[in-house]
Amino acid sequence: MHFASFEFLIFLAVAWPLWRLLQARAAAGLRVPALLYLLGISAFFYGCWQPWYLLLIGASTLIQYGVGLALSAAEDPRRRKLWLVVGITADLGLLGTFKYGNFIIENLEAAAALAGQPLSLPRVPGELPVGISFYTFQTLSYIIDLYWRRIERARSLLDFAVYVIFFPQLVAGPIVRAADFLPQLQRAPLDGLAHFGRGLGLILWGLTKKVALADVLHAGVVAPFFSDPTRGGALDLLIALWAANFQVYCDFSGYSDVAIGAALLFGYTLAPNFNRPFWSTTPMEHWRRWHISLSTWLKDYLYIPLGGSRAGPARTDLALATTFLLGGVWHGAGWRFVLWGLYNGLLLVAWRRWGPRDGGGRLRRLGLMALTFHAICLGLVFLHVEDLGGAGAAFGALGRLTAPSSAAPWGLVALGVAVGLHATPTDWRERGLGVFAAMPGWGQAAAVGLVGAVLALFGEWSGPFFYFQF
Amino acid sequence: MSEGAGPGGAAVTRRGISVLAVLFAGAVGLTALSDALGLRWAEPQRWPTDLLAFADLPMPSRPAVVIVGSSRASMALIPGEIERCGGAAPPDPSAPQVYNLGRAYTTLIEVEQLARGLLSGPRAPRVLLVALDPEAIDAHNPRRPGALRGGLALSDVPGALVEARGLREGLAALRALTRGPEALLRVASGRHRADPRLGWLMRAEGGGQWCTGSPACVDQNLDFKAVMADSWERVEREVLPDWRAAQTPAWAPGAGPIAAAWAGLRAWAAENDVEIVVVELPFSEVWRSAAPPEIWADYADWIDQNVTQQGIPLYREPAGRKGRRADWLDPDHMSELGATGLSRRVCAGLGLPRPAAGG
Incomplete structure (x- = not known):
């Protein structure tokens, strides 16, 4: 059910009037029925692609909520780092398996064939789950922000689940930050003509x-x-x-x-x-204006941790190229995405060094x-x-x-x-x-x-x- | 208190409901209007408005043959080849006598709707060629919602909603309510006249997906082949893996609505002096092996009981005839080469086109 479809218009026409009944209750402080409803219609919306996608997003939600609980409870820095690693590994493991699994396997087989040792490895079943790149980045930002103590943990599993699966942003963003969205779930939804x-x-x-x-x-x-x-x-x-x-x-x-x-x-x-x-x-400005939620995500969680612009020109170049290379790979599992990311990374490096001011x-x-x-x-x-x-x-x-x-x-x-x-x-x-x-x-x-x-x-x-x- | 901009609460709910109500009433009203203007066949189908082009054609005499069936039929049988069967020159080279109205995902239910809705009066053919495949007799065909929304008259919608098995069929039935605005805009845009594939092909060559015998057809076929260039790989990748799982569990050959549609089609044929003939569409080996043997057995039984035993002329490819890869665009749709050969064998086998009475 993508947005440019008759089915989506019918979905909205049915889901919205019922929401209005609950929105009034949410405005009066009864949040749970409203959030349960948002969770239900979002799960329906997402399940219309493939019901099994719900298992994946459900597992991701449960794991990252649990990691969030552990992170917010832990005081010992080593323990906190351990939980962060667990959360990142779970998210990247999910993304790696379902998005990059077959790409890696095919390249391994190709490399083995080139070496004269043909291999036949099992494939990851099913197609790429819609939206997986977006919701894994959302949950990643949640646990990283918790680790950096930039946000409070979600008040409940229900809040967190709605944050992850809220249907408008689920399948292709914008990538929503917990700091922006979770507080909205605490207060009454906006209302007005x-x-x-x-x-x-x-x-x-x-x-x-x-x-x-x-x-x-x-x-x-x-x-x-x-x-x-x-x-x-x-x-x-x-x-x-x-x-x-x-x-x-x-x-x-x-x-x-x-x-x-x-x-x-x-x-x-x-x-x-x-x-x-x-x-x-400049290309730098272009990426600040294009897919802003991804660009800022990559900047905050990749470019700056890699050193950003604070550690000398060479380190900045490396951080830029790496960020864009990984940004390219985020877009898809294939050499063309690698090349696209690399091209943009090198473009930015070259422009910074020698480009017109x-x-x-x-x-x-x-x-x-x-x-x-x-x-x-x-x-x-x-x-x-x-x-x-x-x-x-x-x-x-x-x-x-x-x-x-x-x-x-x-x-x-x-x-x-x-x-x-x-x-x-x-x-x-x-x-x-x-x-x-x-x-x-x-x-x-x-x-x-x-x-x-x-x-x-x-x-x-x-x-x-x-x-x-x- | 809710954070707001302007009046909120009940005013917003009233506004939303009124937008929905006006939309619904407007869509139904425009659909009724478009049907009254004879635009029912400018339907939101896979090849939109070619049926409208057929409905627009001046029809001085009844067509010799109209082919109905699924997308497989539209690609398997070339009207011009049947018309020129055995090298015979058509009586009027500027006006086709054979038409192909194959539509994606069509079952016998849609065939009957098409016959009753479009093939009446001067458009009732002398011969209705029903091109059959197993899905056409499957009352629970999971692909049917794709065809449903195109074939329903406004008055059929409530019944289709009641009979809908699941959300997809329900939505497809609802979609028929919006035919009006779409049809009016479609016709106003003039695409059915401007786009060769939607107008010229029907007017000059009798429709379908392939045509032969003129330089324009060569261009047309090249364009179509370019559009469908990766069709075989796409079907193997996207359709075949799920076909058995999607088609088999609810397989209902000839059940309820199919039996009623077949009986209704035969009654319509008797009322309009139309002879029904049946062609059992061929399949590539790849497709044949994708479907379980019991489906083929049920299909053969249905044809035996409802076609052969009823004395309805049937064309079936000779047993043991091995098609070539080049006969196929993809595992279940024929290429120009395959369709040319099949059309010639069909017209020879069934003696088409039959001469008009007294002519």
Whole structure:
């Protein structure tokens, strides 16, 4: 049941009115029925993918809650460190087994075959559980923050379980920090017509970006080129990369908008995940504005512990490259993700050392934006091909100076619209959401109906959200 | 107190409920309107609006043959090949006489709905070719919700909701309520006329997924092959591992609604002077071995009792005929090559297209 589906709209239409009955009780201090309800509908939402996913997330929740209890009770530093190691090992073990298990096994077999000793190892059964990368990072941040004594432990297993499984952010983020979310469960959920209207508006806005822009960009520009890069030239590659960058942006920022809007309908806030990333004048700034919840997670729990910028230039370079390499691997089990992470890590290192400095006049800033945008675009080649051969074929297009031919005209229109939307000032969107929130009920219903029909119209192009594969 | 922005509590609940109520009423109203405008067949199916293109066609005389069945049927039988059977030239090369209306996940229940809803009056064919596969006679076909939402008339929705076995079928039945807004937007967008696969193929070549005999068909087939390039690997990876587990436990060949649909289809054929013929669709060895032997045995029994013993013409591939890998796009859908051969054997075997009475 992904967000851009009829099933999700029905799910919301059933789950929300019942929630309203309990929300009033939660506002009056009766938290448990409301939290049990959130847990139940979130488990239903997640179980619709595969019921056995619930076993995994349930096990992870129980283990990390237990580790949290032990951490908060322990005073001895060595004991605390031991519990931290137990928690991290459990989370990374889960992630490693289900996300990277088969990748590791396949590479071991390939290495053994190269060495003339063919191996046949058993595979990890089943497909990659949806959302596992996101919820393991959430529970990791919980136990690490407890270890650092930055937060109080969850008040109960129920609070912690809702924090982990709350359906809007479960399958593709934003990665929510316990410090931001657990306190919200202690107080009454937000209520008000403005919140309702804003939540609904964000859902519609996100779905529109996903279905009417991201999927159209994919079908009209990205897929035609990357399905056979040998047919295109340098301009085809360039246009496909622009479209790919905006496709992922519209897809994932659209997903994040739906998640934030759905959470708001239920009275909870999730932090913004994108801040017009293509206005960045350096790659460092780009990653501060892109998938903010992951970037800040990697910064807080990986880059800074690795030394950050405090231990000399060489150590900073190493920390940056390692953080981005692991960030790439987090996105998927495959060499293309390794290469993508490595590319971005090295890009940041090189830019820090030799790249142009930020600042200057408007023209210079525009030039830096274009440079940064294209540097990020180049890395996307690795995400859109199956293997190194595919990347070679795509880059091979640079050697052919022919008129662009692979993009469909309607795909280029979508690209223009996406560029325009990205360039729109943030406060325009906020004003638009304000206008939507102030509309009468029938107007909001008409907007929902229109977006639903557009969603169905483009439905045959609509695939799962890009970040589900991660 | 609840933290809020503007009026909260009951006002928010009222607003939410009113949005839902207006949405529901609007969707049902627009569906009724679209049905009244004859747009029922602009349905949200796998190949949307090609049925609308069929419904839009001027039909000066009854079609010689209409093929119905699942996606396998749409890829296995090429209308042009059947029309040109044995090298015969069609009477009017600009107007197809044979049509393929195969739809994804179709069972006999959807075949009857399609026949009664779309194939009446001048669209009632002289021959209805029912292309069968085991899932088509499975009353509990787990893939059916994919077809359900497309075939239901508005008045069928309450019944479908009552009969729904599980959440997926219930949601699919509900989805039929939203056909109206989708259909109106679909038609307004003009895609069924602009997109070759949704309009031209039906108008010029009688629909289906493959066509032969013209340069336009060569391009069309190349495009389709490009879209389906990884189909065999995808089916092996994603469909076959779960097929047995999904299909077998509730396997109900010819049960209740299927029996009623088959009887209803035969009654419709008698009312409209339509001859029913049946083709038993072939499968690759990979697919055959994925299904348990008891399914094939039940399937053969059903055909024996309901087709052969009823005197309904049946085409079945000769026993022992080994298909080639090149005949298949994926383990259960035929390639252009396979479909061309099968179409020729079917038309020769069943003597299609039959000449019109008096003509």
